[in-house]
Amino acid sequence: MAHADTTELRERLIEAARRLNTTGLTRNNSGNLSHRVTTGFLVTPSGMPYDTLVAADVVHVDLAGKASGRRLPSSEWRFHRDVFVARPEVDVVLHAHAPFATSIACHGRGIPAFHYMVAVAGGADIRCAPYATFGTEELSAHAVAALAGRRACLLANHGMIALGADFASAFKLAIEVETLAEMYWRALQLGEPPLLDAAEMARVLDKFVTYGRQPEE
Numbered sequence: 613m614a615h616a617d618t619t620e621l622r623e624r625l626i627e628a629a630r631r632l633n634t635t636g637l638t639r640n641n642s643g644n645l646s647h648r649v650t651t652g653f654l655v656t657p658s659g660m661p662y663d664t665l666v667a668a669d670v671v672h673v674d675l676a677g678k679a680s681g682r683r684l685p686s687s688e689w690r691f692h693r694d695v696f697v698a699r700p701e702v703d704v705v706l707h708a709h710a711p712f713a714t715s716i717a718c719h720g721r722g723i724p725a726f727h728y729m730v731a732v733a734g735g736a737d738i739r740c741a742p743y744a745t746f747g748t749e750e751l752s753a754h755a756v757a758a759l760a761g762r763r764a765c766l767l768a769n770h771g772m773i774a775l776g777a778d779f780a781s782a783f784k785l786a787i788e789v790e791t792l793a794e795m796y797w798r799a800l801q802l803g804e805p806p807l808l809d810a811a812e813m814a815r816v817l818d819k820f821v822t823y824g825r826q827p828e829e
């Protein structure tokens with residue numbers, strides 16, 4: 613669905629950005645959030661506490677990367693832009709330094725099929741993009757590659773990204789990925805857990821296509 617750049621959408625973006633802190637996905641605003649609009653995307657500004665934001669602080673960036681507004685866009689605007697270009701089905705990009713996901717990513721590891729719910733991100737694992745300096749095109753290219761066929765990835769020595777069709781689905785996924793990362797971290801305390809095989813993950817992915825869909829009235 614195409615969204616115009618409105619005050620209402622900017623305010624919803626701010627409200628959602630505040631939820632990054634209250635859900636525990638970030639502390640101290642160490643994340644950023646964007647929403648696609650017909651003319652590009654809206655993104656949280658660089659280095660401002662979410663509590664103080666008003667609609668005019670939200671930055672509009674077009675798909676060529678040109679920012680407009682009174683604030684500078686998040687330093688990570690590049691991967692937001694590149695995801696919106698690469699993934700037409702995505703309207704929200706959520707980035708957070710969520711503690712458990714980031715702990716796993718600091719080992720350069722993704723989340724393998726230790727639990728069937730890994731399929732929630734769209735595949736048999738959740739990949740970890742190789743490290744590159746924050747804000748760079750190199751990081752953005754690694755992130756887009758790690759997200760191929762997936763709705764979430766980890767970023768080595770950095771954090772995680774979750775994608776959605778709206779704020780609610782992006783948050784739901786980000787919280788699920790953080791929960792899986794916590795469970796994987798705990799499971800690793802007893803050694804490497806056994807993994808589900810490719811055939812089982814294919815069955816799970818197949819079931820996920822119809823799971824939770826109630827019959828039409």
Ligand SMILES: [Zn+2]
Nearest residue numbers: 642643770771
């Ligand atoms: Zn970051």
